[in-house]
Amino acid sequence: MTDAPSRPSLPRRAQALAARTLDDAQLARPRLALITLFVVCVMILGGSLMPVPYVIERPGPAIDVLGEYQDEEILLIDGAETHETDGALMMTTVSVDGGPGYRVTPVEVVAAWFNRSEMVMPREVVFPEGQTREETSLRNTAAMSTSQQGAVAVALDELGIDYxxxxxxxxxxxxxxxxxxxxxxxxxxxxxxxxxxxxxxxxxxxxxxxxxxxxxxxxxxxxxxxxxxxxxxxxxxxxxxxxxxxxxxxFPMDIEIAVGDIGGPSAGMIFSLSVYDELTPGALTGGHRVAGTGTIAADGAVGPIGGIRQKMVGAVESEAEFFLAPSENCQEVVGYVPDGLEVVAVSTFEESLTATETIAETGSTEGLPTCEDVTTP
Missing domain, CATH: 2.30.42.10 (PDZ domain)
Structure with missing residues (x-):
């Protein structure tokens, strides 16, 4: 016959309960930590993918108006004598992410802030509130069509041709x-x-x-x-x-400018130079690669545009040597000219024509106004 085991004392029972509680907590803590980490990761990932009300402007391609785009000749003139040319007159473009129907994420915005060739802006600065993708496309198409018409008219005015x-x-x-x-x-x-x-x-x-x-x-x-x-x-x-x-x-001749789905009015000046080039003997650029941007008014005034820093980068990436910039954009140009690009400031079609002819004759911008000249008090 054996004695029944004695009941542990109260202090021992308390000590055992505390030990078991500690063991349970040590088992639960890693599980809770993993769950918390998972939830936080999901929240961070979801937040990084949520659309934000910003647009990002990136460099687009520079396209030679005297050449082809998407396997189609850009400038076609029928019903008038045209002349062989050489070199390039390049319209410059900007890629805009985040417009109506498209969204950018916080990750893309942060990355663009640290990229010198990209620009982040609130969406409403670029696109009116409530504007749809279809309305945006219509406005861009209309602006491009009107720009092309005005550009041809300015070139024909210079040549004394009625319309x-x-x-x-x-x-x-x-x-x-x-x-x-x-x-x-x-x-x-x-x-x-x-x-x-x-x-x-x-x-x-x-x-x-x-x-x-x-x-x-x-x-x-x-x-x-x-x-x-x-x-x-x-x-x-x-x-x-x-x-x-x-x-x-x-016009007294058929002039067609085909640039695919590219829209907006900012290629007006380059369109005018290109039409003038094809309707006059010789190569207006002297064989050089000249890029540029700027709207064109009926009186030949060259107007400012958006995204000029991105357009200069796109011009260099497309091997342009020279760049014609609207004088009103020069504040944005100074300090941001990419290596290997020479920029001339112009404010009228006459000035852009003179600049291009000077580049053709001398192969340089010496004697032509720069953006530093325009912005210096």
Missing amino acids: EDVVMVAGVEEGGAAEDTLEGGDVIVSIGGETAQGVEEYRELIRAVPSGEPIPMTVRRGGEELELEVPTSVVDGTSMMGVVLSPGYE
Whole structure:
């Protein structure tokens, strides 16, 4: 017969309970830490992938207007004598990430902040609030079409060649009511049988058509007049075709500038130089690779553009030697000119023409105004 084991004393029982509690806590702590780490990682990853209201401007390609783009000749002139040329006149572009229908993440924004060739801006600075991807595309297409028309007109003015002022369809919205009826470049002859003198007068004729009804329109396309019934959609009680009308020109020769889906007005100056080059004997650039940017006004004034720092980088990457910059952009140019690029400041078509001819003759920018000259008090 054995004695029953004696019951542990109270202090021993307390000590054993504390030991078991400590062991349980040591087992639970790594598990809790792993779960917490996982949750934090998921939150960080999710946050880094969430879209943010910024756009990033990056260098785009510099494209020789005297050459080809996407296997298609860019500048085509029919109905006038053209001349062989040499060298390159390069329009410069910017790639914009984060516009309507597209978003950038915090990771992309942070990376762009540390990249000298990229620029981060709030989206509303570049795109109006509520603007859709289709509206953005229409505006860019219309701006490019209007820019091309104005550029040709400036070149012909320099050459003393007459042309006619018209109102034209500068762009047609993708998915818009008129998409299958009107085309970019159509010249407005009449609306409802009535002719008008300018864009606003034609808009008044459009507003006179009862809401929701087709708009009877005569347009000139490829030299042929077409009688059309243009469908509309009603937006806020107003009939809309989904097109942009703008001032335009009919020239005594056919001039087509094809740059794919690139939009905007900033290639106007280079377009003018390219048309002038092909309509005059000899190579305007003297065989050099000249890039540039700037809008062009009817009086030949060269206007400022966005993204000039990125455009200079794109020009160097495309092996440009010289760059024509709008004088009004020079504050953004000074201190940011890439190695191997010489920049000339211009404010009119005449100045850009003189600069290009000087580069052709001397192979340098000596004697031409620089952005340092323009910005120095």
